[in-house]
Amino acid sequence: MSDRTYARFSAYVETELGIKMPDKKKTMLQSRLQKRLRLSGKKTFDEYYDYVFSPEGMQTELAPMVDVITTNKTDFFREPKHFDYLVQTALPQLIRSRGIGVQRAARIWSAGCSSGEEPYTLAMVLSEFRAIAPDFRFSILATDISTRMLDKVKRAVYAQEKAAPVSMAYKKKYLMRSRDRSRKLVRIVPELRSLVRFRQLNFMTADYGLRETMDIIFCRNVIIYFDRPTQEKVLNHLCRCLTRGGYIFMGHSETLNGLKVPLSPVAPTVYRKI
Known part of the structure; x- marks a missing residue:
């Protein structure tokens, strides 16, 4: 070349x-x-x-x-402390302060979802949260620029070794093994797959096409590939898609230092819209 x-x-x-x-x-x-x-x-x-x-x-x-x-790298339960913070702090706070998740369904967005491990991890975690809070309701949107990755999200089939971070209890509940055991594949159970909507989205477009604002956005290890002006532009666009007091979870290699965005840190790489 x-x-x-x-x-x-x-x-x-x-x-x-x-x-x-x-x-x-x-x-x-x-x-x-x-x-x-x-x-x-x-x-x-x-x-x-x-x-x-x-x-x-x-x-x-x-x-x-x-x-x-485009680079596509993700895992089930990547950066697990984020999911702990989600169920122990963020969701209870949104429920207490605004009834989000009870008065209406909580809206969660996996932005830059790659092959789907993140949104399906969210589906597992939120389903478990709903088991102890029966009135809790939620929806999950998964987006990516890659049509090839979105096809993987739709199929929800993964190599067994990719499921290594998933606990045995979750594996029994949320994963199905291939009938042909020599293939060493697992698939997300239909009940969990039905909780995730997916569509293609390019962060550089002027309109993300969201009909409603999101309450929680996972956008991890995405903006690291952008220069600083583009990071600021994309994050401000994400914030316009985020409800007041909503949360954004970023990757641990990403920083908001020096960026003019309406976000306040509340935990390592977790921010809240102000």
């Missing part, structure tokens, strides 16, 4: 996806696009670029290209 072609790809990625693309990422981008280049039948990255942004390519190849460019 020539420097000129890399500059063309990186300009699109930075502008349309918000992802930082310094020169040192050239090798990574070339490696990730190699398979798409071969499958498209193009001989050079210049030809591939022109094809992607042709009328035909915009319909058939742009989404697969975005899928391979």
